[in-house]
Amino acid sequence: MEFLTVSGISLEEHGNRVLQNISFRQPAHHRLALAGESGTGKSTLLQIIAGLIQPSAGEVRVSGDRVRGPVEVLVPGHPGVAYLSQKSDLPHSLRVEQVLRYANKRPPAEAQALYALCRIDHLMQRRTDQLSGGEQQRVALARLLLGAPRLLLLDEPFSNLDRGHKRTLQSIIDELGTRLGITCLLVSHDAADTLPWADEILVLHQGHIVQQGSPEQIYRQPANEYTAALFGDYNLVRGVARRQLAPRHAAAAALLVRPEAFQLSLTKPGLKGTVTTVRYFGNHDEVEVALSENTVRVRQPTGQWAVGQIVFVSLVPGGGWPLEE
Structure with missing residues (x-):
């Protein structure tokens, strides 16, 4: 019972x-x-x-x-x-x-x-x-x-x-x-x-x-x-970026990605973007990256990123979740 x-x-x-x-x-x-x-x-x-x-x-x-x-x-x-x-x-x-x-x-x-x-x-x-x-x-x-x-x-x-x-x-x-x-x-x-x-x-x-x-x-x-x-910050990725980041969810209207589920690199592979904003939060930086169709927020270790940098954005394993809108 x-x-x-x-x-x-x-x-x-x-x-x-x-x-x-x-x-x-x-x-x-x-x-x-x-x-x-x-x-x-x-x-x-x-x-x-x-x-x-x-x-x-x-x-x-x-x-x-x-x-x-x-x-x-x-x-x-x-x-x-x-x-x-x-x-x-x-x-x-x-x-x-x-x-x-x-x-x-x-x-x-x-x-x-x-x-x-x-x-x-x-x-x-x-x-x-x-x-x-x-x-x-x-x-x-x-x-x-x-x-x-x-x-x-x-x-x-x-x-x-x-x-x-x-x-x-x-x-x-x-x-x-x-x-x-x-x-x-x-x-x-x-x-x-x-x-x-x-x-x-x-x-x-x-x-x-x-x-x-x-x-x-x-x-x-x-x-x-x-x-x-309700449970934290998130990104909604649409268009070509959605299909490239998560091909298996290509039919979804949008891909929901938490900021920590992205990873940044200065080299390929990944979607090419430009850093537009860096915010310091003590134990991490919040980095905004402009992609061709989306701007995404990424949570990364501090001190590695600067406005104007060219970076490449990818997902950690299992990092995106499809949403129907």
Whole structure:
């Protein structure tokens, strides 16, 4: 039996279809991410799974038990399911110790270990209004974990955090599955949040699932240009260049190529082009090359390229993916 089963979920609000026939399954301890641009229904779907919004059709089951929405229960929510929103929603001006004591359902030793895991054991005497945004988010997470959830729903948990606090929270979430046995479902619009973390990614667009697969499949073989754009920079190569770079995909409307999937050389073989721009990004250069019909962006080691150079462009093995437009 799958741990989480989402079957035929649809939602209509004010005559508008927000979600349309969403179905997927998530095994226990499987890291699943929902990706999509703002307004695609990601957060709404997460709240339906949490039992906080009533769907118009379909059902959600956790370990075989149906999740009932707020129309069916007095207090919204489902036992064993915790939902962490973008905002911490902590009580104002209470000490952290008070907030956590009221929520705690674990023995003292387990609670202390959880505070250490969330990197908040030094914050106990601070008031919630004295915490930074990252500290508030970690306290809010600890408060949820004290209830011993089996499924943790993470709604854009890093969106309001600076780089340091974001990396700390990412490390904590990485440890949850192995140390506490909690299954996580993460919503994000940022590829940096999902690609290195997820076992599987679902891509939502206008309330539909448009692609489902491993991070590598989603990144290297996107179903469409929308999905490609969500997960990084890309080139669309057309015309003669497309046929010369990838003869086996000659019938495709365009060839999608990530910048790192090109390679440059000062000698043949390859398509002849001229370097028009070189941008320095620390660990690599982004080089723009004008070909006869296309201008492409290429990611290369730093310090080797200069504007005006004549170069030859080719693909690394397996570097291009055909797209129908």
